[in-house]
Amino acid sequence: MNIAQKINVFVQLGDSINKFSEEQKGALGQMIKLKNEWFTRENLDLTLQGLQQYLNRENLEKWLGKYPSLFAKEAVTPKKVGIVMAGNIPAVGFHDLLSVVMSGHILHAKLSSQDQVLMQELIRMLIEIAPELKEQIVITEKLKDIEALIATGSDNSARYFEAYFGHLPHIIRKNRSSVAVLDGKETKEELSLLSNDIFQYFGLGCRNVSKLFVPQEYKFDTFFENIFPWGETLLMHSKYCNNYEYYRALFLMKKMFVLDNNFLILAEYDSMDSPVGVMFFERYTDEADLKQKLAQHQDKIQVVVSKPGLVNDSVGFGNAQTPHLWDYADGVDTMAFLTRL
Known part of the structure; x- marks a missing residue:
């Protein structure tokens, strides 16, 4: 299949998702929640909306147009690319799947045990639209004989990936989280939008x-x-x-000062990755101090959220969980990596 045909296939997938009836979404949502209670119907709806944005023809063509080699007449020599998918939010590994298929390589996907139902359904729908993709998408429990690796996990699992697959071309993603910068002049509407950035997917995403x-x-x-x-x-x-x-209870036993509104605890910490139900915060004295603090955590920050003009390269309130196809995790261009294999 050439790139134009693949674009058509994924546009059709987006159309099929858009045509899901409430009954279909309800049944799928029940199956997903049985496997993972964090994946509620509301989170499924949010994920499906994001996938439809991905699978818009205009967005696909804008994204892929940045890589001229994808449109070359010469056939790509397909490599077996192993993908270790995360499972913190629904279909979080879909972008890697999309990238590998579009690049012409052969996907060997190790699905997360936390996100098998939705990913398997999306793959089933894809193959139903284009049966020839069955040879390009392989679901496996063990990655054997792969020629490149894209893996997403924790800092601990990253060490394992480095040890076993470090000799291969690879992208290995570690723990990251996102932050918001406030100046105290935010409107009620901006703070309301920020609450979505905090609580969508229960705060489990790296873009939360x-x-x-x-x-x-x-x-x-x-x-x-x-x-x-x-x-x-x-x-x-x-x-x-x-x-x-x-x-x-933990903060109470430690007699630590926190702010608590009966569903979120605010704790002043210099650490980045707060647990579910807790939000860390840190105070800055001026712009220079803020820049220093952000630079100190640069390798742990996925996204900075703020009002326009407050922080360079930030995203606006309410937009943390709506990345474009070209907004790559950890700032590493996955498609550029794949086209160089």
Whole structure:
């Protein structure tokens, strides 16, 4: 298949997702939640919306147009590319799948045990649209005889990947999280949008805001007021509640000062990756201090969220979980890597 035909296939996949009935989404959502209670129907809907944005013809052509070699008449010599997929949010490994298929290589996918149902359904739909892709997409438990690797996991698993696959061309992604920078002049609407960046997917994604940088004299009253509408959704989810209650008790036993609105704990820490139910924050004195703090954590930050003009290369409030196809994880161009194999 040439690149134009593949674009057509993925556009058709997007169309098929768009045509899902409520009954279909309900049945799929039930199967997904049985395997992973974090993957609620609301999170499935959010994921499907994101996939439809990915699989828009205009977006696909804009993304792939940056790589002229994909449109060359010469056939690519296909390599076996192993993909170790994460499972923190639904279909988080889909972009890697899309990239490998579009590049002309052969995908050997090790799905996360936490995200098998949706990924298997998307692959089934793809092969139903284009049966020839069955030879290009292989689901496997063990990665054998691969010629390149793209792996996403924790800092600990990254060491394992380096040890076993470091001799191969590779992209190995480690722990990252996202931050928001506030200046105290945010509107209620901006803070409401920020709450989506924090709580969508229960904060489990690397693009979820898990830390705030605020001015030295910042007061959190308005912040708490504008994230309040999320409380009902979060408190109805047992796993989220269990995490929140655990850390509430932990901070209480340690007699640590925290701010608590009965569904989110704010704790002043210089660490980046806060647990579910907790938001770390850090105060800055001026612009120079802020830049120093952000630079210090540069290798651990996926996205910076702020109002326009406050921080270079930041995304606007409410946009953390809506990346474009060309917004690569960890800033590493996956497609450029694949086209060089």
